[in-house]
Amino acid sequence: MGRVQKKAGLDRLALFLSGLCLIHCLALPFALLLGPVLSGWLLETETTVHWFLWAMALPISALALSRGTRRHGRTSILWLGGLGLVMMFAGVSHILGDEAEIALTVIGVLALLTAHLINLSATHSLSHPPNHANDQQAADTHA
């Protein structure tokens, strides 16, 4: 159980970081309405924050998703997560231009987020097989 929770913890950490980035990215248009000080600060820190989040997401997601895939065998999660990380990198590295950074990052983060959500639920259903004796007992108690 402890090992399973630790693995789920990596997924949750990845989800938390993805959420932070989305809030950060989506706050920018609102900050532009609120005033130049806040929006200036967000624009200045945008790329730094994204490099930081990407550097954090890369090892966490690689570890959590590859471990998950080894358990539940859904390689599509690796492709989705990989695609997300590539898009986040394309955004933060500005190879497609500064303007594309937020759009690419948001799409990439959403892909990564989805991969971790599927990974979490797939790993969870594996560690709680429906015909498991303990679960059957629990189901009986709840019924």
Ligand SMILES: [Zn+2]
């Ligand atoms: Zn962001």
